[in-house]
Amino acid sequence: MPRKQIHLAAHFPGVNNTTVWSDPAAGSHIEFSSFVHFARTAERAKFDFLFLAEGLRLREQNGLIYDLDVVGRPDTFAVLAALAAVTDRVGLTGTINSTFNEPYEVARQFATLDHLSAGRAGWNVVTSWDAFTGENFRRGGFLPQDKRYLRAREFLAATRVLFDSWTGDEVVADPASGRFLTDPDAGRFAVRSDQFDIAGRFAVPRSPQGRPVILQAGDSEEGREFAAADADAIFTRHSTLEAGRAFYADVKGRLARYGRAPDDLKILPATTFALGDTDADAHAKAYAVRRHQVSGQTAIKFAEQLWNRDLSDRDPDGPLPVEDPIPGENTISKGRASVRMYRDPMATANEWRALAEAKNLSLRDVVIEVTGRQSFIGTPAAVADAMDKFVQTDASDGFVLVPHITPGGLDEFAEKVVPLLQERGSFRTEYEGTTLREHLGVHP
């Protein structure tokens, strides 16, 4: 039986504390040259795709713009289109919100990107609802939270209608007969749903992939079902073998209900790593990186998000706050996804306290423990071994690697770990296809 193949994606270092900007090797987060470096490394290493996250408003905490992490990012569509000019094969995927965009425009942009990249476009569909981000848009903060997934589902369905409004054989462009189109009605569509009432003709003829690859992030019950119905790949945060296998079995088990095979949806956990010449060396490096990622100030900010209180007078090297978190809506920090991790602040605070007690940890140590531990730490051989095992035992179909340095954070992995995965026969040595769908083995 052929060996199960690993799929690898590269996450451009994010606008959060995972990215260490103070490292001497850290370069620009916005200059195009950084994106070129990162994309070319991913392509040299035969990665399936590179990935860009989204944030449509600068984050705030305590009513002020958050200044401890990297800030600033380019427009996703424009930078992906530019990257299509300097790469040939690597997939180009971006996160695009279904709340602060309209289906016609997003479909037009993704169909264009797919044409301009000869079939390498991918879309991570996210949904948000917060009025905070809405203040940057015509729409404002209009969307009730309970309509988030409804809008996302209907948004995706609407774009699917648009992508499919051209079947692909309408453009003949035959100068002799004078016929450019075979069908005078090409692109005709109409969508009427709870969220949308749109009709007309879609302007972009069918793109090489037909539809961009659809990615979906999120572990919630709704998110899993959404992915099982509509996505080609799903991002997760499960970094242990056990949790990974449970999630994998659960999500793959949902596909049959939608007439899909288990292989039609790839499961790709977000993954961090630290490499060293020896195991001890790797662990030392990993620890040093975590200390950079979670400074004393950053630790206080994390605790404030959980406690929903101003804790600026606390000592990060001292104990956790004795008072309880303020329940309800998080008012202290705005515009960051991680806030939503704390679904039950009281329970999470108690977990943190138990951890501090058991290991005699300071506030900062606790935050490092709960937020910062790298998924894979070791020599290149040990990391390749562990990652391969993860995939071969069905804890995932591959990984979305999240390096901590821009733009060179992927270089060492590409040089040292990828060849070992290739030697094992678990990862491609050349691209076999040209489109992202071909790389991932998913069909529209």
Added chain:
Amino acid sequence: MALDGTGWHPSAWREPDARPDALFTAAYWADLVTEAERGLLDLVTIDDTLGLPSDARVDQVRGRLDAVLVAARIAPLTRRIGIIPTQVVTHTEPFHASKAIATLDYVSTGRAGLQVRVSTRPDEAALFGRRTIPPIRLDEPTTPALAELFDEAADYVEVVRRLWDSWEDDAEIRDAATGRFVDRDKLHYVDFTGPFFSVRGPSITPRPPQGQPLVAALAHRDVAYRLIGRSADLGFVTPRNTSDIARMLIEIRGEQEAASRADQPVHVLGDLVVFLDDDAAAATDRLARLDERLGRPYRSDAAVFAGTPADLADLVLEWHAAGLSGVRLRPGALPHDLRQITRGLVPELQRRGAYRTAYEAGTLRGLFGLPRPANRYALRS
């Protein structure tokens, strides 16, 4: 130079050297813009509309790509030429447009512009389903509904411009001593509130290399001259004759004055559809052949010129003498008329000492002699 499809004549796609089958590939656009850069042109504009024409024709080019993405795709393949995609402002978000053009400015290292276009078509509104637009007859005097669409466009440009300035140039400090990546005092809320939308800011994208990429608009009538006067750095106008130019410039300069922008340079270029061959009869014959396929004489919002590059050089210099900064040529058929511009017209103008022999600047602003502007928020603080 203005790029659209296989050229501006609707029958151009049937010419022997046309590449209608490649229209939706990156290579098609890359070849055209590379050729334009070889000819040392200041800029290319990439035309756009949201929807297809509202007819059911199958004998003309139908379908188009998003112009901003086409611009970004070709930017890394060129080094000096300005790239100005069209953005329809009536249905899109100024926040998205601002960061997209800022990003185009990053990936082109300072060569981005933005041509704003108002959509008056009810069928384009239906593609978005967010508003209805009453039928507007563009051959009649301006109605309040039309004026409102242009007022909205001016607000849109204002928001885009404020967002470009919402980061001061030295906002990113990477100060390891205090742990701060940015100096938040140098990030600014734009706090725009108007009748059509409100935008808080700041942008998520730092200030682009040019500070303010160039804003352009095409105008045929009062409300559009007003938009140029209030909001643009570059205006495209469509004189039928040289004698039209003075009137158009008076309108635009008057609107600049009314908007208290009289001291700011606004460059006005004349649009012209061109069919060029080495001898004039060949050009007029070619246009006649194209018209025959069309079944009627080709008409455009701009004047149509068929002749030799030397004759065109005469006309360009005449328009320049009448007060225009230059012309925006619309090639009738691609790639033929583009090559006639880059290999015929440009050398002719160079011989007359009226055109550059090498790019003299690395940014689009630089090619128009415009300095990098100060940041409006930095001035305040």
